[in-house]
Amino acid sequence: MKNEMDPVVNRVRQSSLITLKLEELYPAEPIATFDLKDYLFQGLILREKDFRQALASHDWEQYRGVNLAVGCSADAIIPTWAYMLVGAYASEIAHDVFFGAHNDLLVAHYRKELQKMDLEAFRDARVVVKGCSDREIPAAAYLEISRLLKPVVHSLFFGEPCSTVPVYKRPKTASESQD
Known part of the structure; x- marks a missing residue:
């Protein structure tokens, strides 16, 4: 006992x-998303001229210092150059820019951080x-x-x-x- x-x-x-x-x-930095569906004509297609104008007038400062997930939640075919344009605008302002949704950003972030670990x-x-x-x-x-x-x-x-x-x-x- x-x-x-x-x-x-x-x-x-x-x-x-x-x-x-x-x-x-x-991630220490906040996470924001940029959804290309908001720029689709009739929810289906991306018009280059309209898209360029929208990006030029977009408030990119809201992404200063954040991790930005760039994707499209609509079932639409997005030309690859559209992601390149968003990246060109966001890359100098955002902390980091990722392709995909919020969870995709987290997956990419964790993979990158875990790869840096000292496994020994x-x-x-x-x-x-x-x-x-x-x-x-x-x-x-x-x-x-x-x-x-x-x-x-x-x-x-x-x-x-x-x-x-x-x-x-x-x-x-x-x-x-x-x-």
């Missing part, structure tokens, strides 16, 4: 688990990728971090250190099995 005076031991804190919080890689810092470690966040973390980021960490970690988990879902555990080698 356990003595009621024994101190409570936080075994999670004492464990060798490394918690990786993907929310810390969330996780060599042979037990890593928990934090599951709960106040931010919108795309599922693609969890897929990418799993792909990147699997070759270096001892084990990989999803969730919180106190409640994890095992994702991967390196198989024991023949020499480890004999110990």
